[in-house]
Amino acid sequence: MDAAAIVLVDRTGTIRFWNPVAEDLFGHTESAAVGVTLDLIVPPPLRDRHWHGFRRAWQEGISDDVRVALIPVLCADEETRLFPGRFLPIREPHGDLAALMGVWQAPSDRDGGLFVLG
Numbered sequence: 001m002d003a004a005a006i007v008l009v010d011r012t013g014t015i016r017f018w019n020p021v022a023e024d025l026f027g028h029t030e031s032a033a034v035g036v037t038l039d040l041i042v043p044p045p046l047r048d049r050h051w052h053g054f055r056r057a058w059q060e061g062i063s064d065d066v067r068v069a070l071i072p073v074l075c076a077d078e079e080t081r082l083f084p085g086r087f088l089p090i091r092e093p094h095g096d097l098a099a100l101m102g103v104w105q106a107p108s109d110r111d112g113g114l115f116v117l118g
Contacts, residue, residue, distance in 0.1 A: 005083075005104040008090070011058050013037045013051070016099070025083065025106055027076030041073045043080040058097060062089045071104065 005025045008017035018033040026041060033040055042050045070082040085104035092098045 005085075005102075005106075007033075007041075007102040007104075009038060009100050009102075011097075011099075013039075013054055015040065021106075022104075025104060026073055032076075041075075043072050043074045046072060057100070062087070062097060062100070064089060071102075073104070 003021045005022035006017065006019045007015060007022050010016050014035065014037055015033050018028070018030045020030070022033070023029055028040060038050070038054070039047060066086050066088060068084050068086050071085040072080050073083055074080050083104040083106070085102055088101045088103060089097055090099040090101055
């Protein structure tokens with residue numbers, strides 16, 4: 001398996017962990033990402049929908065289903081690109097949601113490469 005970009009966020013949507021692959025893939029440095037909200041990587045036209053779903057996930061719970069989807073990411077160069085990724089719940093020992101982890105793979109030639117949205 002190729003290295004994955006990993007981003008961990010708390011219940012406020014604040015980035016708490018940003019690995020070097022996320023830095024390489026999205027262009028934002030760890031120091032620019034950790035401590036700020038997901039607005040850093042959520043494209044502006046999608047933010048309202050994103051935050052509605054994010055709040056609902058914390059209120060109603062999130063499935064442990066790990067389906068992969070193409071997720072739009074606002075990169076440091078201000079381009080929005082689609083990356084195959086998934087969101088995973090991180091749970092407390094008693095089962096409550098503690099954090100959310102986004103995991104993205106760099107698109108390969110078989111995935112059609114990087115897609116830039118108009």
